[in-house]
Amino acid sequence: MQEKKGYLIKGQNLALRKLLLTDVNKVYLSWLNDKSIQKYTRRRGQKMTMLGLKKFVKSIEKSKDWHFAIIIKDSKKHIGNVFLNLVDDLNKSADLSIMIGDKNEWGKGYAGEVIKLATQFAFKELKLHRLSAGSPNPAFNTVVKKLGWTLEGKRRDAFFFERKFIDISCWSILKNEWKNK
Numbered sequence: 408m409q410e411k412k413g414y415l416i417k418g419q420n421l422a423l424r425k426l427l428l429t430d431v432n433k434v435y436l437s438w439l440n441d442k443s444i445q446k447y448t449r450r451r452g453q454k455m456t457m458l459g460l461k462k463f464v465k466s467i468e469k470s471k472d473w474h475f476a477i478i479i480k481d482s483k484k485h486i487g488n489v490f491l492n493l494v495d496d497l498n499k500s501a502d503l504s505i506m507i508g509d510k511n512e513w514g515k516g517y518a519g520e521v522i523k524l525a526t527q528f529a530f531k532e533l534k535l536h537r538l539s540a541g542s543p544n545p546a547f548n549t550v551v552k553k554l555g556w557t558l559e560g561k562r563r564d565a566f567f568f569e570r571k572f573i574d575i576s577c578w579s580i581l582k583n584e585w586k587n588k
Contacts, residue, residue: 416475418524421517423475423489426467430476430485431460438487438508446568447544448506471496473528477507477521486512489525491533499536501529505547518550526554530582539579543568548576556580 416423438444439455467474473491478484486509491501505521507513529535540556542548543566552558556578564572 416524416528417480418520420480421520421524422478422480423521423524423528424478426464426474426476426488428461428464431457431464433457435485435508436460438506441508441510444506444508444510447542447547447566472501473533475525477505477517479512484509486517487521489521491525491529491538494533494535499534501533501535501538503529503538503540518547519554522550522554526580526585530585536582537579539577541575541577543573543575548578551578551580554580555584557584 436455436457439450439460442451445451464474471494473494475489476485477487477489479486487505487507489503489505491503494501503522503525505518505525507517507521526538529538539559540547540551541562557580559577559579561574561576563574565575566573
């Protein structure tokens with residue numbers, strides 16, 4: 408497994424770097440407590456404290472998962488995070504999750520660039536065979552579909568949203584399907 412310290416992945420507009428304790432601030436905390444940002448996440452409705460956020464970021468040092476801050480290259484502004492969770496060395500797989508926390512940066516195509524960068528890292532650097540993701544978020548589902556991910560199915564009525572149950576779309580991409588080789 409690669410060394411996590413200071414790893415940087417550069418794209419056209421964005422860069423991914425290790426999520427750091429110095430990223431923990433009131434702005435980051437506000438993303439986690441904003442209902443509109445968290446509406447499609449499992450942690451929606453849960454209150455995060457500064458202490459809890461610091462504990463989380465400290466705990467990732469001991470994890471085999473990869474936690475990246477999404478940075479706009481020109482301004483060095485932290486706008487969100489992308490994680491490669493449940494890294495499974497034996498089966499060469501991981502689960503991808505993303506949050507663009509800065510609402511001023513929504514709709515600019517950043518999610519697609521971030522997912523491409525994280526996918527490149529997973530397949531080239533970590534030598535994974537498979538990435539997966541599941542989401543009820545229509546915007547996320549549109550992005551991964553455009554990027555060539557395969558819809559594996561749906562977890563029916565698995566997410567309670569706006570007083571009704573909705574499906575979670577389950578996606579994957581294999582290394583040999585990846586278009587950015």
